[in-house]
Amino acid sequence: MLTPDEQRTAVECFARAVADGALTSGPAAAEFEDALAEFLAVPHAVATSSGTDALIIALRAVGVGPGDEVILPANSFAATENAVWACEATPVLVDVDPVRLTLDPALVEAAVTPRTRAILPVHLYGRLADMTALADIARQHSLYLVEDACQAIGVTGVGQHADAAVLSFNPYKNFGLTGKAGAVVLRDAELAGAARRLAYHGFDPERKNVKQDAFGLNAKIDNSTAAVAMGLLPRLTLNNYRRAFLAKRYLDGLADLAADGAAILPAFTPDHAWHLFSVRTAAGTAARDEIRRHLHTVGAVETDIYYPVLTHQQQTPVHRKHFAHLTLPLTEQAHATIFHLPLHNQMSLSEQDRVIEALHDAFRATAH
Numbered sequence: 001m002l003t004p005d006e007q008r009t010a011v012e013c014f015a016r017a018v019a020d021g022a023l024t025s026g027p028a029a030a031e032f033e034d035a036l037a038e039f040l041a042v043p044h045a046v047a048t049s050s051g052t053d054a055l056i057i058a059l060r061a062v063g064v065g066p067g068d069e070v071i072l073p074a075n076s077f078a079a080t081e082n083a084v085w086a087c088e089a090t091p092v093l094v095d096v097d098p099v100r101l102t103l104d105p106a107l108v109e110a111a112v113t114p115r116t117r118a119i120l121p122v123h124l125y126g127r128l129a130d131m132t133a134l135a136d137i138a139r140q141h142s143l144y145l146v147e148d149a150c151q152a153i154g155v156t157g158v159g160q161h162a163d164a165a166v167l168s169f170n171p172y173k174n175f176g177l178t179g180k181a182g183a184v185v186l187r188d189a190e191l192a193g194a195a196r197r198l199a200y201h202g203f204d205p206e207r208k209n210v211k212q213d214a215f216g217l218n219a220k221i222d223n224s225t226a227a228v229a230m231g232l233l234p235r236l237t238l239n240n241y242r243r244a245f246l247a248k249r250y251l252d253g254l255a256d257l258a259a260d261g262a263a264i265l266p267a268f269t270p271d272h273a274w275h276l277f278s279v280r281t282a283a284g285t286a287a288r289d290e291i292r293r294h295l296h297t298v299g300a301v302e303t304d305i306y307y308p309v310l311t312h313q314q315q316t317p318v319h320r321k322h323f324a325h326l327t328l329p330l331t332e333q334a335h336a337t338i339f340h341l342p343l344h345n346q347m348s349l350s351e352q353d354r355v356i357e358a359l360h361d362a363f364r365a366t367a368h
C-alpha cells in the first residue's frame with residue numbers, strides 16, 4: 001500500500017502520462033530503465049510488464065530452451081518455476097541452506113548435468129542467496145546464473161554476480177507500483193539487447209516493427225507505469241530502511257522466544273531487503289497452525305505462509321510426473337513450521353508492539 005504522499009505522486013505522474021497520451025510507449029520507460037540501472041549500479045535494465053515476464057525474458061535471453069535443465073529451489077512463488085516451463089525447459093529442484101532458506105551451493109553443484117543450462121536462485125523473503133559461491137559454480141561449469149531478485153530490490157549485490165537479475169514491482173513488493181511491472185538487469189550489452197528484443201516482439205529497437213529475432217513477447221513496461229516508477233524510485237531506500245528497522249524491532253521484541261528455543265527467527269544481516277519477516281515454530285506444524293489460529297482469533301493479527309505448497313508437492317499431473325519421488329528434507333522441514341508476520345512500510349510502532357505481544361500470548365497459550 002502506498003502512503004498518502006506516494007499516492008499523490010503516483011497519481012500526478014500517471015496523470016501527466018495520460019495527458020501526454022504516452023500510455024504504452026513513451027519517454028518515461030527509457031528514463032526509468034536508466035534510473036534503475038544507476039540505482040543498482042548495473043549497466044543495463046529492461047523494464048517489463050511483470051516480474052514473471054522478466055523471468056521468462058531473462059531465461060530466454062541466456063538461451064534456456066527445450067531440453068535444458070534449470071536448477072532452482074522449491075520454496076518460491078510459482079512464477080519462478082513457471083518461467084522455466086515457459087521456456088520448455090525442465091526445473092531441477094535442489095534443497096536449501098537451512099538458515100538462509102536459499103539454494104545450497106554444494107547441492108547445486110551436485111545437481112549439475114550435461115543438460116544444465118542455468119542456475120536460478122531465489123532471494124527468498126529478501127535475503128540474498130550465496131551468490132559468490134553460486135557464481136563460482138556457474139563459472140566452473142559454464143552455466144548461466146539468473147537471480148530471481150523479485151523480493152530483494154535495494155540489497156547491495158543484486159545484479160552484481162549474475163548474468164541477469166529479475167525484479168518485480170507488483171504492489172506487494174518493496175518497490176510496489178500501481179500495477180504489475182518488473183525488470184531484468186544485466187551486465188552484458190549483448191544479453192541486454194536480446195532481453196530488450198524478447199520484451200517486444202523480437203523487434204530491432206532502432207527500427208520500428210522490423211524484427212531482428214523470430215520471437216518476442218509483448219512485455220515492455222507501460223510508459224504510464226514507468227512514469228509512476230520514476231516518481232516513486234527516490235523513496236525506495238527510505239522504505240527499505242523502514243522495513244529493516246521494523247525487522248530489527250521484531251527480532252528484539254521476540255528475542256526471548258528465540259532464546260528459550262520456542263521460535264526460530266531470521267538473522268539480522270545486511271544482505272536482506274526484509275520483504276517478509278518469517279518465524280518458525282520449534283514445536284512442529286500443529287503448533288505453528290495453532291499459534292496462527294490463536295493470533296487470528298484472539299490477537300486479531302493476520303499471518304500468512306509463503307509458500308503453503310512447495311513446488312515439488314503441487315498436485316498437477318506434470319508435477320506428479322516430475323517430482324513424485326523427490327524429497328527436499330531441509331526445504332520441507334523449514335516450510336512445515338514457517339509463517340510470516342505483518343511487515344510493511346506504513347506499519348506503526350504501536351501496531352508492531354501489538355503483534356509482538358499477541359505472538360507472546362499465542363506461544364504461551366499454545367505451549368503444551
Ligand SMILES: Cc1ncc(COP(=O)(O)O)c(C=O)c1O
Nearest residue numbers: 050051052077079150168170182
Ligand atoms: C520470488 C518471486 N518470483 C517471481 C515473482 C513474480 O513477480 P510478478 O508478480 O511481478 O510477476 C514474485 C512475485 O510475485 C516473487 O515473489
